[in-house]
Amino acid sequence: MTxxxxxxxxxxxxxxxxxxxxxxxxxxxxxxxxxxxxxLYASFVDVPPRPGSPPGDFTVDNYAALLSAGNRAAxxxxxxxxxxxTLFALVLGCGLAWLAARTDVPFKSLVxxxxxxxxxxxxxxxxxxxxxxxxxxxxxLNIVLRDLGLPDFVNVYSIPGLIFVSGxxxxxxxxxxxxxxxxxxxxxxxxxxxxxxARFRHVLGGITFKLVTPAVLGAATLTLVFIMENFPIxxxxxxxxxxxxxxxxxxxxxATAPSQxxxxxxxxxxxxxITAVMVFVQRRVLATREFVTVTGKGFTPRPRELGRWRWPxxxxxxxxxxxxxxxxxFALVQSAFRANPYTTGIAAMFRPESFxxxxxxxxxxxxxxxxxxxNSIAVxxxxxxxxxxxxxxxxxxxHRTKEPGRRFLSYVAMWPAAVPAxxxxxxxxxxxxRFPIIYGTLAILVLAFVGHLLPQGFQGISSSLIQVxxxxxxSARVCGAGKIRTVWEILIPLxxxxxxxxxxxxxxxxxxxxxxxxxxxxxxxxxxSISIYNAWEGGRLPPVAAMSLVYIAFLFVLTFVSRRxxxxxxxxx
Amino acid sequence: MxxxxxxxxxxxxxxxxxxxxxxxxxxxxxxxVQKSGELAVDGEVIASAELMNAAQEEKAVNVYTSLNEVSNxxxxxxxxxxxxxxxxxxxxxxxxxxxxxxxxxxxxALPADVITMPDDSLFQILVKKNLFTKHAVPADKAIPxxxxxxxxxxxxxxxxxTVIAYNSKAIPTDxxxxxxxxxxxxxAAGHKIGMVHASQGAGGWGLALFTRKKFGKDYWQRLxxxxxxxxxxxxxxxxxxxxxxxxxxxxxxxxxxxLKEQGAPVDFVWxxxxxxxxxxxxxxxxxGKHPNAAQVYLNWSMSKRGQSVxxxxxxxxxxxxxxxxxxxxxxxxxAFDSVRPxxxxxxxxxxxxxxxxxxxxxxxxxxx
Numbered sequence: 001m002t003x004x005x006x007x008x009x010x011x012x013x014x015x016x017x018x019x020x021x022x023x024x025x026x027x028x029x030x031x032x033x034x035x036x037x038x039x040l041y042a043s044f045v046d047v048p049p050r051p052g053s054p055p056g057d058f059t060v061d062n063y064a065a066l067l068s069a070g071n072r073a074a075x076x077x078x079x080x081x082x083x084x085x086t087l088f089a090l091v092l093g094c095g096l097a098w099l100a101a102r103t104d105v106p107f108k109s110l111v112x113x114x115x116x117x118x119x120x121x122x123x124x125x126x127x128x129x130x131x132x133x134x135x136x137x138x139x140x141l142n143i144v145l146r147d148l149g150l151p152d153f154v155n156v157y158s159i160p161g162l163i164f165v166s167g168x169x170x171x172x173x174x175x176x177x178x179x180x181x182x183x184x185x186x187x188x189x190x191x192x193x194x195x196x197x198a199r200f201r202h203v204l205g206g207i208t209f210k211l212v213t214p215a216v217l218g219a220a221t222l223t224l225v226f227i228m229e230n231f232p233i234x235x236x237x238x239x240x241x242x243x244x245x246x247x248x249x250x251x252x253x254x255a256t257a258p259s260q261x262x263x264x265x266x267x268x269x270x271x272x273x274i275t276a277v278m279v280f281v282q283r284r285v286l287a288t289r290e291f292v293t294v295t296g297k298g299f300t301p302r303p304r305e306l307g308r309w310r311w312p313x314x315x316x317x318x319x320x321x322x323x324x325x326x327x328x329x330f331a332l333v334q335s336a337f338r339a340n341p342y343t344t345g346i347a348a349m350f351r352p353e354s355f356x357x358x359x360x361x362x363x364x365x366x367x368x369x370x371x372x373x374x375n376s377i378a379v380x381x382x383x384x385x386x387x388x389x390x391x392x393x394x395x396x397x398x399h400r401t402k403e404p405g406r407r408f409l410s411y412v413a414m415w416p417a418a419v420p421a422x423x424x425x426x427x428x429x430x431x432x433x434r435f436p437i438i439y440g441t442l443a444i445l446v447l448a449f450v451g452h453l454l455p456q457g458f459q460g461i462s463s464s465l466i467q468v469x470x471x472x473x474x475s476a477r478v479c480g481a482g483k484i485r486t487v488w489e490i491l492i493p494l495x496x497x498x499x500x501x502x503x504x505x506x507x508x509x510x511x512x513x514x515x516x517x518x519x520x521x522x523x524x525x526x527x528x529s530i531s532i533y534n535a536w537e538g539g540r541l542p543p544v545a546a547m548s549l550v551y552i553a554f555l556f557v558l559t560f561v562s563r564r565x566x567x568x569x570x571x572x573x
Numbered sequence: 574m575x576x577x578x579x580x581x582x583x584x585x586x587x588x589x590x591x592x593x594x595x596x597x598x599x600x601x602x603x604x605x606v607q608k609s610g611e612l613a614v615d616g617e618v619i620a621s622a623e624l625m626n627a628a629q630e631e632k633a634v635n636v637y638t639s640l641n642e643v644s645n646x647x648x649x650x651x652x653x654x655x656x657x658x659x660x661x662x663x664x665x666x667x668x669x670x671x672x673x674x675x676x677x678x679x680x681x682a683l684p685a686d687v688i689t690m691p692d693d694s695l696f697q698i699l700v701k702k703n704l705f706t707k708h709a710v711p712a713d714k715a716i717p718x719x720x721x722x723x724x725x726x727x728x729x730x731x732x733x734x735t736v737i738a739y740n741s742k743a744i745p746t747d748x749x750x751x752x753x754x755x756x757x758x759x760x761a762a763g764h765k766i767g768m769v770h771a772s773q774g775a776g777g778w779g780l781a782l783f784t785r786k787k788f789g790k791d792y793w794q795r796l797x798x799x800x801x802x803x804x805x806x807x808x809x810x811x812x813x814x815x816x817x818x819x820x821x822x823x824x825x826x827x828x829x830x831x832l833k834e835q836g837a838p839v840d841f842v843w844x845x846x847x848x849x850x851x852x853x854x855x856x857x858x859x860x861g862k863h864p865n866a867a868q869v870y871l872n873w874s875m876s877k878r879g880q881s882v883x884x885x886x887x888x889x890x891x892x893x894x895x896x897x898x899x900x901x902x903x904x905x906x907x908a909f910d911s912v913r914p915x916x917x918x919x920x921x922x923x924x925x926x927x928x929x930x931x932x933x934x935x936x937x938x939x940x941x
Binding site: 344 | 641642643661662663664665666668669671672673675676677678679680681682684740742743765770772773774800802803804805806807808809810811812813815816817818819828832835836837838938
């Protein structure tokens with residue numbers, strides 16, 4: 001009897017067992033595979049895959065066009081800027097994370113905040129602010145240098161300039177991923193090394209950062225992909241001087257009339273291949289070692305004493321804040337509150353009669369700002385919650401189960417990182433216009449953002465999950481707890497910092513996102529980043545600066561309040 | 574748990590606020606709607622009482638436009654004030670707008686009732702897709718024939734001029750170029766020139782076409798040799814002129830006027846060798862959801878009243894001969910014929926476009 005019952009329920013059990021995979025796969029197909037499939041299809045035909053268009057003929061001309069001299073230079077620039085800025089961002093992000101999580105640096109919470117502060121500025125706002133600060137003729141820094149009798153050498157309209165600005169604004173990604181890991185790191189191994197006479201630099205390089213290799217490699221991969229895929233920075237700082245990257249070329253192909261989406265798709269496909277290779281290499285490296293650092297054993301973390309380097313280390317962190325936040329804020333305040341856009345010298349920057357509050361007052365009162373801010377909040381919150389749930393479910397399935405399809409899902413989750421946001425927006429436009437219930441509403445933006453930000457979300461939560469040893473959950477199961485209770489009471493509290501940091505990141509990134517929304521907004525669903533971009537395109541710098549300041553203030557408050565709310569305080573020592 | 578509830582409550586409140594804010598709006602009484610129900614301004618009847626009544630029932634009109642943001646906002650504001658109808662839709666640069674129109678129209682879900690864009694060639698693409706329907710506005714007889722499409726499907730809305738603008742702190746006024754022919758010389762003398770890519774839109778292509786026709790390919794090469802700063806929008810270019818980052822640009826009078834009013838040391842000249850002009854066009858979508866409001870919008874835009882708003886608020890030349898003269902920061906611009914307008918021939922605009930833009934990209938190192 002018993003055997004028969006088991007046999008009868010076996011198919012049903014198998015179906016139930018496959019249900020999570022089917023659900024996750026279906027979501028990924030809708031959010032990732034279909035837009036990506038359209039991208040790849042578009043890159044091999046001669047007609048854009050718009051609804052109602054003929055299927056088009058097969059061609060490789062779109063790829064052949066990418067081999068032209070101009071496009072080869074753009075590809076090279078993309079790699080040079082990507083690698084240079086990733087290295088710079090990793091040094092900044094990992095350095096700050098280590099200081100905040102593992103040392104006795106003064107004002108630790110300030111250093112911790114410094115690591116994520118640039119998130120308050122989107123890369124568009126950062127690039128615009130740095131174009132005011134570091135443009136070769138009349139950049140504020142050059143005006144100051146000239147007035148002081150020094151050579152005016154600053155020029156962000158250059159490859160080093162692009163590397164600098166990209167590195168500065170992508171360092172928080174490294175910080176967030178690495179900080180979370182460092183704060184969970186059991187210091188026993190480090191202490192053992194010190195007991196055996198190891199020097200500080202050997203411990204740092206040979207133990208500390210080796211233990212957080214998954215997070216560092218994850219951060220490196222993501223940062224590299226995001227920088228190579230970034231559009232606003234090369235568009236604002238590179239294009240005017242003829243320094244193009246693949247995304248700025250893609251934008252040109254899309255912004256010219258008539259647009260050339262097939263060639264743009266081919267460029268997107270090339271970036272996809274590059275990312276696929278990087279993700280593969282990253283996985284091969286991680287697969288060879290074990291990186292569990294959180295176990296059932298308790299630990300009392302002890303800070304690394306920096307001695308005479310305490311204050312210089314703090315000064316370095318503040319120098320980063322100066323470059324990433326304070327100077328850009330100064331430039332934006334100058335633009336938002338100055339009557340005259342032309343600046344003759346240092347004195348003119350601070351002359352009281354130069355200032356006016358009219359533009360700021362108009363901006364604050366404008367219905368457009370209020371409406372678009374509300375839209376941004378709604379979309380950000382929607383993407384953070386919907387995305388947070390999806391990313392957690394996905395990461396749990398991949399890292400905590402032995403079910404089939406895990407490797408495939410984790411690969412698919414990384415794909416959107418490679419696709420330029422503009423092309424993802426197009427993919428959604430081509431796919432979703434047939435569904436008017438979704439298309440033209442805020443929901444389409446939430447869906448597009450959840451899909452676009454999947455790599456960040458998945459990677460962020462995965463890094464935390466990988467570090468928690470399954471022993472703890474297995475102990476709970478042995479003691480009689482069910483699967484759901486084990487996840488809710490054991491796993492979630494342990495990875496809470498990582499999950500919340502990720503959701504916060506998704507909220508902020510969604511609020512800042514421009515390129516995905518550019519083909520999907522309507523007058524009712526216009527988000528703040530679109531309002532800023534439109535005003536910039538119209539050359540109206542004072543309102544751009546005023547809106548950016550409101551934007552920054554909002555993101556600052558949001559991040560600060562959220563950290564307190566969820567108890568995301570300094571987990572480091 | 575408590576914090577989760579709080580956040581859920583915050584999100585719900587935010588969502589509700591958003592829904593409330595987006596649900597607001599709708600039609601009301603327009604100031605130009607007469608007691609008879611007609612829409613009329615200064616004796617010019619723009620819409621019959623019957624049409625106006627039907628439009629008011631639709632409450633709103635959805636406009637897809639690539640007019641610059643300032644002009645577009647002023648036009649929408651004046652239209653809403655006159656008619657009581659609400660203007661919805663999308664304002665985006667021409668390339669992006671065109672992509673959306675084609676994608677949405679392909680799936681039969683184009684929300685637009687009216688489309689306003691520059692560039693004949695793009696309107697021709699949409700005409701071939703049977704997107705527009707014929708509509709003769711009440712002011713039709715007053716509009717010169719060259720501003721009407723032969724098939725009656727669309728009108729030219731305005732003519733937009735491209736002028737030479739300069740920053741007097743970056744280049745002394747007496748050295749500032751007075752003609753397009755002087756531009757390469759100014760660049761060669763070390764003054765940074767700024768311009769919009771030829772492939773960026775009607776303004777960029779219009780200037781490239783004009784200079785190539787007037788001076789030959791050699792002109793492009795001499796200008797490219799000065800390594801001009803190439804921007805993707807004339808607005809971004811004007812902003813750099815205001816700060817003195819570039820000395821001379823090919824720009825538009827409204828942006829320069831605004832900078833001047835802010836106190837920037839900028840000015841512009843009507844080039845001695847001709848002012849390149851390009852037209853914006855307007856057409857009514859055949860399958861729009863607000864057909865009556867769309868007719869009112871088109872009628873109003875082409876009326877003396879609508880054309881005067883476009884001219885005085887947007888600084889572009891109206892196509893209605895009796896409309897007000899264009900103004901920039903309160904100052905009237907010279908008469909259309911006195912600025913040596915150079916409107917391109919349609920066959921040149923359409924026929925030379927692809928090959929010459931490809932050449933331009935090569936000469937200026939802006940290859941695809």
